[in-house]
Amino acid sequence: MEKExxxxxxRRLIYxxxxxxxxxxxxxxxxxxxxxxxxxxxxxxxxxTSMNLIMGYTGQVNLAHGGFFGIGAYSAGLLMLKxxxxxxPALILACIITVFLGFLIGLLALRTKxxxxxxxxxxxxxxxxxxxENWEDLTEGARGLLGIPRPSSxxxxxxxxISFSSMAxxxxxxLFFLFLTILxxxxxxxxxxxxxxMAIRGNEELSESLGISAMRAKLLSFLISTFxxxxxxxxxxxxxxxxxxxxxxxxxxxxxxxxxxxxxLGTMAGPLIGxxxxxxxxxxxxxxxxxxxxxxxxxxxxxxxxxxGGIVGGARLLWSRYSLKGKR
Amino acid sequence: MTLFIQQVMNGIMLGSxxxxxxxxxxxxxxxLHIPNFAHGALYMVGAYFTFxxxxxxxxxxxxxMIVAMAALALIGSLVERIVYRPLMLESPLNSFIAAIGLIFxxxxxxxxxxxxxxxxxxxxxxxxFHVMGATITxxxxxxxxxTAGVILLLHLFIKKTMIGATIEATAQDREGAQLMGIxxxxxxxxxxxxxxxxxxxxxxxxxxxxxxxxxMGGPVILKAFVIIILGGMGSIPxxxxxxxxxxxxxxxxxxxxxxxxxxxxxxxxxxxVLAIRPTGLFGAK
Numbered sequence: 001m002e003k004e005x006x007x008x009x010x011r012r013l014i015y016x017x018x019x020x021x022x023x024x025x026x027x028x029x030x031x032x033x034x035x036x037x038x039x040x041x042x043x044x045x046x047x048x049t050s051m052n053l054i055m056g057y058t059g060q061v062n063l064a065h066g067g068f069f070g071i072g073a074y075s076a077g078l079l080m081l082k083x084x085x086x087x088x089p090a091l092i093l094a095c096i097i098t099v100f101l102g103f104l105i106g107l108l109a110l111r112t113k114x115x116x117x118x119x120x121x122x123x124x125x126x127x128x129x130x131x132x133e134n135w136e137d138l139t140e141g142a143r144g145l146l147g148i149p150r151p152s153s154x155x156x157x158x159x160x161x162i163s164f165s166s167m168a169x170x171x172x173x174x175l176f177f178l179f180l181t182i183l184x185x186x187x188x189x190x191x192x193x194x195x196x197x198m199a200i201r202g203n204e205e206l207s208e209s210l211g212i213s214a215m216r217a218k219l220l221s222f223l224i225s226t227f228x229x230x231x232x233x234x235x236x237x238x239x240x241x242x243x244x245x246x247x248x249x250x251x252x253x254x255x256x257x258x259x260x261x262x263x264x265l266g267t268m269a270g271p272l273i274g275x276x277x278x279x280x281x282x283x284x285x286x287x288x289x290x291x292x293x294x295x296x297x298x299x300x301x302x303x304x305x306x307x308x309g310g311i312v313g314g315a316r317l318l319w320s321r322y323s324l325k326g327k328r
Numbered sequence: 329m330t331l332f333i334q335q336v337m338n339g340i341m342l343g344s345x346x347x348x349x350x351x352x353x354x355x356x357x358x359x360l361h362i363p364n365f366a367h368g369a370l371y372m373v374g375a376y377f378t379f380x381x382x383x384x385x386x387x388x389x390x391x392x393m394i395v396a397m398a399a400l401a402l403i404g405s406l407v408e409r410i411v412y413r414p415l416m417l418e419s420p421l422n423s424f425i426a427a428i429g430l431i432f433x434x435x436x437x438x439x440x441x442x443x444x445x446x447x448x449x450x451x452x453x454x455x456x457f458h459v460m461g462a463t464i465t466x467x468x469x470x471x472x473x474x475t476a477g478v479i480l481l482l483h484l485f486i487k488k489t490m491i492g493a494t495i496e497a498t499a500q501d502r503e504g505a506q507l508m509g510i511x512x513x514x515x516x517x518x519x520x521x522x523x524x525x526x527x528x529x530x531x532x533x534x535x536x537x538x539x540x541x542x543x544m545g546g547p548v549i550l551k552a553f554v555i556i557i558l559g560g561m562g563s564i565p566x567x568x569x570x571x572x573x574x575x576x577x578x579x580x581x582x583x584x585x586x587x588x589x590x591x592x593x594x595x596x597x598x599x600x601v602l603a604i605r606p607t608g609l610f611g612a613k
Contacts, residue, residue, distance in 0.1 A: 061421065108599065112606040115357070115420075119557040120602050123595035126550065134588045250550075254428055261425045291440045297432025304426045305414045 022175060026168040035167040037283055041276045042174040043236050046181045048259040048271035050228030053185055055257070056266035057194060058221040059201030061114075063253050064105065064121035065229055067128035070248020072098045072230025073237040074132060077145045080238075087151040087238055095230045102226035103219070110218050113204070125250045133245040144244035148237050174235050181228050186268050188224065197221050201266075262303055264312030273311050330461035335583035336576065337459075341468045341537075343575025344475035348530035349548055350555040350567040351482065352523030357553075358562025359499040360519055362412050362423045366430035367527055368549025370407075373434055374400045374528030375535045375544060379447055389452055393532040397525040404524025405517040412520075413513065431545075438542040446539035453536070471533045478529055479568060482522075486564075495519060499562055547591075554598045560611025570609065573597065 029035060047069055054062045075094035079085040085093070109120050132139050139145070151173060153163040164170055188194050196217045199207040208214050237243055246252075263274025281299070285292045307314045349371060356364045374396050381392035411430065415422045455466040486492035497505040498515045506512055531544075538544065555574050559566020574594055581593035601609060 108603050112602050115361075115363070115561055116557055116602060116606060116608065116611075118363075119553050120599065122550070123554060123598050126595050127592050127599075130589060130591045257421070258425055258428065261421060265421065291436050293432045293436035294440070297429040297436065300429030300432065301411055301426050304422050304429065305411065308415075308418055308422065 026171055032167055035171055037280060039167075039171050039174050039239060041279045042171070042178045043232050043239065044256070044259060044275040044279055045178050045272045046174075046235070047229055047232035048256050048263075048275045049178075049181050049185055049268075050225040050232065051256045052260050052265065052268075052271045053188070053197075053228075054221050054225040056260060056270070057189055057201060058197040058218060060110070060218060060222070061118040062121050062222065062225070063118050063250065063257075064109070064125040064128070065225070065256055066250055066252030066254075067125035067248050068098055068102055068226045068229040069233040069236070069252055069256075070128060070132065070245075071101055072233030073243055073247055074139060074145070074233075075230070076234040077148045077237045077243050078138065080148055081145060087149065091231070091234050094234050095227050098230035098233075099223050099227050102223055106219050106222040106226075110215060110222060122250055122253070125248070125253055129245055129248045129250070132248055139245070142245060144242055145237075146242055148241045148243065150238055150241070170239055174239070177231060177235060181231070182268065182272070185224075185228070189268070193217075193220070258300065260310075262300075262307075262310055264310030267310075267312045270310050270312040277311070331583055333460050334462040335579045337462055337464055337468065338583075339576035339579035340572065341471050341575070342579055343572035344472050345530045345534045345571075346548070346551055346555055346574050347568045347571030348475055348478065348526050348533075350552045350559075350571045351479070351564065352526035353549075353552045354556040354559070354562060354564065354567040355495070355519045355523045358556055358567075359495065360516055361420050362408075363420050363427060363553075364412075364523075365424065365427040365549060365553075366407065366434065367523065367552065368545030369431045369434035370400060370404060370524045370545075371527040371531045371548060372438060372540075372542060372545035373403065374524075375531035375540045376438060376442065376447075377528065378532040378535055379449065379540045383447075383450065389536075393529065396532050397528045400528035401521035401525040404520040404522075407524075408517050408520035413516065416516075435542050435545070442542065444542065446541045448539055449536040465537075467536055471537075474529070474533055478526070482526075483564075491518065551594060554595055557608055558598050558601055560608035563608075563610040566608060566610035 025038065026035065029038070047065070051062070051065045054060050054065075072094050075097045076087075076090045079090040079093055080087065105121075105124050109117060109124065112120050133141055135141070136143075150170070151164040153161040155161045162169070164173060189197075196207070196212055199210070199212060200214050200217055204214050233247075236247070259274035259278055260271045261274070262278060263272065264270030282292075282296060285295055288295055309317070349367070353364065353367050356362050356367065377396035377399055378389075378392045381387040381395055382389060387395065407430065411426050412423055415426060453466040453470060457464045457466070457469070486496055494505065494510045494515050495518065497508065497510055498512060502512065505515075551574055555570035556563075556567050558573065559568075559570035574597070577597050578590055578594050582590055585593070605611075
């Protein structure tokens, strides 16, 4: 909470630099591999940021998030492949379908609290994956959906158009949606609605005694986070071009949860930092002679034990120590 | 009718195994609030212990089971001491991430040491009984009998001994227990030793029927979490009854409807119960 509002605070300067860096990256990163990693970082960043809204700010451990990511991805894939939809209408419709299913699931699941909610939503996630795997007439089952098209070009005046055939253009596409997600979710968090969510996180009974309808607020937060999970899923589907039932698996949920926690739950930057660092780390670990997943496991255990508030929490601690020293 | 009896028998057998795993988990999660997702990985380690002791060292099945229980009790208490104790005052989510890290370590470790192939036990207890047209192997009867014995022993341990009473006291009121001079750290290690020993028992019992492989803990741990929520957090009778409900639902739906939608039915039960009673069957309001 800054008291002084200056046009050029350090914080704003950092944001500006990051924005310039993100926008100019494709100018000097030309390797397809690095661009691929960056695109994946952005997609997981959207999914993790959306999970952070329900989990970090509203305090509801929603373990069905990977399921919604998968539902979004599959709805878009099916709309484009089986019904011949264009990318853009499919994007919107897939998000609507997912939010509708999220509404039905949320209405039922949000009656429960704490661990009951966590495990209940995890059950929904498993059920979603099993249905996708076995409803072969619709989803092609374990064979997966092949050949989902990239976004269609956007026509501009004067015969120009934005096409999405190159890696760089795909990077800008996901980057645009990442910025949109961050902008909207940080707006929500700072609004009255966000304060309501955080009141529920602090103490649900107390917030209800202040006249907050906890069920309505939780459902709203659940649906907004579902919407952005679906968005990430649609972007994934059209970028990768192939979907298998594993993409809706509860392991995806766990992976997103890891991003949020390692980065710092309940902070805007945390899930993004977590998603970026861990996506890069797991790519880099490919070169390690030691069994990769064992190393990843050790890393998770060590980070959780020694860095309790995640990376952002640790950085804040360092910052407050530093600024205290300066004042003395 | 034969199919029905056969499936019920299978369900009771499966339910016994689920109950044992869920009992360990309800102690860890329900009482200590540690979402120990690594419980399933430790169950897998228990199965490998039993398998190696029987095949490589020539132990008898029973001796192997007991040694595996002891070894896993030690591993379980070490896991608590090294990984979960530093996270004691943090949100359970931190322990959750640590548990996922542990799963990677154990499962991928086993994959690298023993390889991905399924290990088969040498034939044990192969006598077959026929009850009203259904066939039951001796091993299946053994599973149910040993489970009943272990549950009885656990009950006596918690209700009749002083150490058991400290666990119950911690479950009821942690601060209160601490004020009465109960060493919470010791209770935590003890609960973990007990819980993982129960998982090892379940693994040793089921290993001769199902095969031993690094991924065997995954589906079981998910069901165990569902069972303890179904029964109500921290409720021991809830974990036992929930385990049998889960086993019966799974084998009956598998026998009569379809095995591919197995999990939908098994987890659908929980969703239905939670829709009616948001705190599980035996959970406190």
